[in-house]
Amino acid sequence: MTATTDTVRWLTADQQVVWRSYLAGVSRINDRLDAELRPFGLDLGEYEILVNLSEADQLEMRMSELADRVRQSRSRLTHTVARMEAKGLILRKSCPDDRRGVIAVLTANGLNLLKTAAPNHVASVREVLVDVVDPADYEALGRAMNAVLEVAD
Template sequence: MVDDNGEQPKWLSRDEQQTWRAYIDGSQRLLGMLNRDLTDDAKLSLGDFRILVLLSESPTGAVRMSELADGIVASRSKLTHQVRRMEEQNLVKRESCADDGRGVFAHITDQGRAALRDAASHHVSSVREYFIDLLDPADLKALRKIFEKVDAHLIDQQRR
């Protein structure tokens, strides 16, 4: 197998491959469990929950759709579809930006705030059970450092 430069890729060592697969399997299983618990307990998907959290953290309860897409690390088209569905459930509403008329803001509704409040305690219990309480403080610190480094690198790559 040859890469785009005509060179052999630097294959993963056995340890690197086991680490990579453990990350992929564990992270996908974790997100699946968190999503299942939120859906069962609060009738919200993990994606819905993340959007409501970001909107609730805004001083005005509103975030420009393009910034919201960046905040949840999703494409604008995927976010538009998701927000449209959430709008049908009266969790959010969209409004054109009064300043420029081109941008669109997503606003959290009172019903969205209530849904978020109801879901938060269930969600934090799941996060603790499936993740936080399994790790000691050194693990948490190392994991945060690792993913801050990975995230910063990926953000830098996207800017290129």
């Protein structure tokens, strides 16, 4: 869909304020969470990969499925996983069912790092979002983001 000046439904002043607050808030949250993970040698994208692998059966997942679960493009995920593999946090192996497929596996070092970093990360999430937002607003945020995810491609 290509909108033109004649067809676009412009945001109202109130909608513009909310939109810009959303953008600034997400940026502040991500910057804070990244900063809090830095002492562990991680960024938010790497932490998200570790979490997803830690929740997977046998601590492993096809790269294509992992890409669908994390906030990274497939090419960026490949670079991130390569960097994490060099740190000994993840290893990659061929998929036995599909020779073209690649499986990412969480190593013992990666799991230990996740267990070490998780308490700080959760405390940061609470400090930057959960505990500063009214519980009803937090629930509304969850509903709003679920609505976005239902229609997003």
